Amino acid sequence: MESLSETSPMITTPLRDIPGSYGIPFFQPIKDRLEYFYGTGGPDGFFQSRVQKYNSTVFRTNMPPGPFISTDPKVIVLLDAKSFPILFDVSKVEKKDLFTGTYMPSTNLTGGYRILSYLDPSEPRHAQLKNLLFFMLKSSSNRIIPRFETTYTELFQGLETELAENGKVAFNDVGEQAAFRFLGRAYFDSNPEETKLEKNAPTLIGTWLLFNLGPILDAGLPSFLQELVFHTFRLPAFLIKSSYQKLYDYIESVASPVVKQAEALGIPKEEALHNILFAVCFNSFGGMKVLFPNTLKWIALAGENVHTQLAQEIRGAITSYGDGKLTMAAMEQMPLMKSVVYESLRIEPPVQFQYGKAKSDFTIESHEATFEVKEGEMLFGYQPFATKDPKVFDRPEEFVPDRFVGEGEGLLKYVLWSNGPETESTTVGNKQCAGKDFVVMITRLFVVELFRRYDTFDAEVDGAAVTLTSLKRASF
Numbered sequence: 304m305e306s307l308s309e310t311s312p313m314i315t316t317p318l319r320d321i322p323g324s325y326g327i328p329f330f331q332p333i334k335d336r337l338e339y340f341y342g343t344g345g346p347d348g349f350f351q352s353r354v355q356k357y358n359s360t361v362f363r364t365n366m367p368p369g370p371f372i373s374t375d376p377k378v379i380v381l382l383d384a385k386s387f388p389i390l391f392d393v394s395k396v397e398k399k400d401l402f403t404g405t406y407m408p409s410t411n412l413t414g415g416y417r418i419l420s421y422l423d424p425s426e427p428r429h430a431q432l433k434n435l436l437f438f439m440l441k442s443s444s445n446r447i448i449p450r451f452e453t454t455y456t457e458l459f460q461g462l463e464t465e466l467a468e469n470g471k472v473a474f475n476d477v478g479e480q481a482a483f484r485f486l487g488r489a490y491f492d493s494n495p496e497e498t499k500l501e502k503n504a505p506t507l508i509g510t511w512l513l514f515n516l517g518p519i520l521d522a523g524l525p526s527f528l529q530e531l532v533f534h535t536f537r538l539p540a541f542l543i544k545s546s547y548q549k550l551y552d553y554i555e556s557v558a559s560p561v562v563k564q565a566e567a568l569g570i571p572k573e574e575a576l577h578n579i580l581f582a583v584c585f586n587s588f589g590g591m592k593v594l595f596p597n598t599l600k601w602i603a604l605a606g607e608n609v610h611t612q613l614a615q616e617i618r619g620a621i622t623s624y625g626d627g628k629l630t631m632a633a634m635e636q637m638p639l640m641k642s643v644v645y646e647s648l649r650i651e652p653p654v655q656f657q658y659g660k661a662k663s664d665f666t667i668e669s670h671e672a673t674f675e676v677k678e679g680e681m682l683f684g685y686q687p688f689a690t691k692d693p694k695v696f697d698r699p700e701e702f703v704p705d706r707f708v709g710e711g712e713g714l715l716k717y718v719l720w721s722n723g724p725e726t727e728s729t730t731v732g733n734k735q736c737a738g739k740d741f742v743v744m745i746t747r748l749f750v751v752e753l754f755r756r757y758d759t760f761d762a763e764v765d766g767a768a769v770t771l772t773s774l775k776r777a778s779f
Contacts (some may be wrong), residue, residue: 323363332369368518378683395658411540
């Protein structure tokens, strides 16, 4: 297994012009968009074909959506583990309004406010809002484990019942219900299903997310319809105003302690509520919506032998270090479980894209060459390539459950899902996910609860959809 040397201020690779071109304005961006979504292999094929064409993991191209949504689709693409981290260096790149890339969704989708995710750390409100999220996370810390145990016991009981009745059970939809129920209980000590929201939150959030991300999503529609509806013009925000208001009303009804802290930090109540909503519904729920099925899928594919090892490790640690109860101390004694979570985040990161605009002229290095970047140029990183860099990871396309056990922990600096290396901490001065540690913790809890309850399980996988076909209850 090969690892990279620490970045050196000395240029150690030959200087090369960045290959690729942006083509004829308007026409080439549309051509690139069509190839990106509908060409052979989708986005992965789009990038791989250019790596082969230019013999470089750094090159120029246009990124969707392009005309008429994005005014400037031109980017410099970074696809390897050596060049990618420049996107985290806020001394060199600006992050203002780049959360979704070369376009920014209308602020009418977020109450008229530029939300924290779209702020650069240099903007005064960034530190205030990030501190607010740190407060929300810290104030919920004592509720996370017990509320997770309660919520996912309910989930698994329901799955078992439906499995017994039908012989199989789809995980994703009921998993989303459980995810939002847990978030309400953990963050606000409130079960959203016992409020006016009832069980409607995942549907409301899903529609809102589509309006935010539609220009860069493949919704699975026929290409002509998808291009017309999502990729060429913005969906008007007024169409989901009432749906968004229901989410806002729920947050307002349960988030009083967080709002009080916001006002102490100098953040007006309404702006705070829209940011809390975004953090809960977009960042937290949106992440769980992708990450939990992905994790379940990869563990299912790993097979019964891995399941047995996880069950033995998890139950043994709870007995030895938690006196039969799940504790943080017990979870720290589960190296295979922790590695499985990191490997899930590595092989299929829940956030695929990172953007940054060069603040000045500088150079970046790939493994093979050095490139000059000019002030104002947009840098784009496609994370699934960077975290499967074959010069860093052995068998990069394989899910290796114990990859990060023992000496493998040294590779954690190349796990980049959180807009920063896993080995670094989120601060008010960077753009690393405020809930980085929260996301890792709840994904660990998901794996723990799964193998506290079951020896093994089987599942059918169809893209992002996971259908459970058997669950073998714990026998030891």
